Amino acid sequence: MQYMLMCCIEEKRWLALPDAERDAVMRDYGAWVAGLERAGRHRATEKLAWSPAAKTLRMQGGRPIVTDGPYAETKEQFGGFHIVEASDLDEALSIAAGIPTLRVGGTVEVRPVEPRA
Numbered sequence: 111m112q113y114m115l116m117c118c119i120e121e122k123r124w125l126a127l128p129d130a131e132r133d134a135v136m137r138d139y140g141a142w143v144a145g146l147e148r149a150g151r152h153r154a155t156e157k158l159a160w161s162p163a164a165k166t167l168r169m170q171g172g173r174p175i176v177t178d179g180p181y182a183e184t185k186e187q188f189g190g191f192h193i194v195e196a197s198d199l200d201e202a203l204s205i206a207a208g209i210p211t212l213r214v215g216g217t218v219e220v221r222p223v224e225p226r227a
Contacts, residue, residue: 112153112223113202114193117209118186119216121161127214138210146194151205153193161187186217193223 124132146152161179168175189211196202199222206218 111196111198111225112193113196113199113205114191114221114223115202115206115209116188116219116221117190117192117211117216118188118219119211119214120185121187121189123215124189124211131214135210135214142208142210143192145208146192146205151195153195155190155192157190158188189216 127135143152143155164179166177166179168177192209194202194205196205199220202220202222206220209216209218212218
């Protein structure tokens with residue numbers, strides 16, 4: 111079964127880290143993804159642009175309305191995602207526990223991907 115690991119972090123907190131620490135986290139990300147690939151568990155990974163680049167689309171009165179920024183007003187922003195193959199939720203959580211941004215205050219939401227009909 112596939113699981114999406116949605117990675118969030120407070121952008122201000124991330125940017126406040128020393129460059130060397132951010133670089134180390136990103137190096138560790140590369141190693142983490144490479145390990146998943148060797149294990150045949152990795153399906154996709156993407157890093158997103160900073161939240162100010164986001165646009166939110168809603169329908170109002172049958173017309174699309176576009177606003178700046180992410181939809182949710184939260185301290186943490188959605189920064190990227192991974193899709194992994196795991197036998198069950200426990201294994202997906204175990205895989206997610208290796209995500210390097212957790213050690214610098216990140217959050218990871220783990221959610222099953224619904225199979226296509």
